[in-house]
Amino acid sequence: MNFDKINYIERKTGEIKTENPPGEGFLKFLYYNPLGKLPLNLVVRKKFLTDYYGKKMAEKSSIAKIKPFVDANYINMDESKKRIEDFTSFNDFFIRELKEGAREIANGEDILVSPADGKILVFENLQETSKFFLKGDDFTIEEFLMDKEEAKKFIGGTIMIIRLAPVDYHRFHFPADGEIGESKLIDGYYYSVSPYAIKKNFRVYCENKREISILKTERFGEIILSEIGATMVGGIKQTYKPNTFIKKGDEKGYFFFGGSSCVLFFQKNKVSFDKDILENSSRGIETKVYMGEKIGKAK
Structure with a gap:
C-alpha cells in the first residue's frame, strides 16, 4: 500500500520539508491495515498503555534517552532554561521551559x-x-x-x-x-x-x-x-x-x-x-x- 509523505512548509524559509514521525511503520499498520484494527481498539487507544509509557518516561533511567533524542532531531538546547545534564527524566526534558526571549511575541492588540x-x-x-x-x-x-x-x-x-x-x-x-x-x-x-x-x-x-x-x-x-x-x-x-x-x-x-x-x-x-x-x-x-x-x- 502506498502512503503520501507528510510534507509541510517551513514558514521561516518557505521550504517544503518532509516529516518522519516516530513509529511511522506502526502507525501505518494500525490505521491502514485491516489487521491493525484489533490492537488499535483493544490496546493502543486505551488509557493504560499511555499511562504505562508516561511512567517509564518519568523514571530516572529515561535520562539516557535525552541526548540521543536531541542529537537526532537537531533540537536547539540554547533556548532551554535547563542544560541536558540538569533534567531529572525524559519527561522533565519534554516539558522544558524556554529562556525568556526565546520566542518573540508579535506586538499589537489586533x-x-x-x-x-x-x-x-x-x-x-x-x-x-x-x-x-x-x-x-x-x-x-x-x-x-x-x-x-x-x-x-x-x-x-x-x-x-x-x-x-x-x-x-x-x-x-x-x-x-x-x-x-x-x-x-x-x-x-x-x-x-x-x-x-x-x-x-x-x-x-x-x-x-x-x-x-x-x-x-x-x-x-x-x-x-x-x-x-x-x-x-x-x-x-x-x-x-x-x-x-x-x-x-x-x-x-x-x-x-x-x-x-x-x-x-x-x-x-x-x-x-x-x-x-x-x-x-x-x-x-x-x-x-x-x-x-x-x-x-x-x-
Whole structure:
C-alpha cells in the first residue's frame, strides 16, 4: 500500500520539508491495515498503555534517552532554561521551559499569535475540511464541545489545528489578551493525532480525551481553546489561574510526553488569518509556526 509523505512548509524559509514521525511503520499498520484494527481498539487507544509509557518516561533511567533524542532531531538546547545534564527524566526534558526571549511575541492588540510551536491548518469554514479529512464522517462543534448552546456561538466560524510533534516545544500559551475561564475535561480515548491517523478518521478529535476553555477577548470575540490527548501523551497540565485576565503569550499549560494538538475555534468574521496559512491549508499542507508568531489579525 502506498502512503503520501507528510510534507509541510517551513514558514521561516518557505521550504517544503518532509516529516518522519516516530513509529511511522506502526502507525501505518494500525490505521491502514485491516489487521491493525484489533490492537488499535483493544490496546493502543486505551488509557493504560499511555499511562504505562508516561511512567517509564518519568523514571530516572529515561535520562539516557535525552541526548540521543536531541542529537537526532537537531533540537536547539540554547533556548532551554535547563542544560541536558540538569533534567531529572525524559519527561522533565519534554516539558522544558524556554529562556525568556526565546520566542518573540508579535506586538499589537489586533494581532493574533500562535499559541504553540507546531504545524498549523486553518479552515475558515469547517466544511472545507471534508476535502482532506472527513471522508463522509460528520464532525460538529456541538459534539466536540458537548455543549449545544456554546456551539451556537461558533456556527460558520473558523477551526484552527496546531499539531505538536514529539520534537516540538510542548508548552502552550494564550493567542490573545483576554479573560480566561475554567478548563473543562471531556474524557475519551487516546488515538494518535498523526496525519496518518487524522486523514483516516478526523473524528478522533471528538473521540479523544480533551480539555476545553473559553477565552473572552475584546478584539477577537470568544475563542475556544482545546488541548487534545493522544497516544503516548501522558497528560495535559493546565498552569494558568482560571477566571483571570491574561496577556498574549502567557503560558496556559503543557503536555507530558508525546505528540498532540491544540484545536481552537473562532467566531464568524472575527479574525483575518494570514494569507500563506490559508493558502497552504486549502491544499491540505501544514505550515510550521512558532509560539508568539503572528498568524492573523482582528477584522
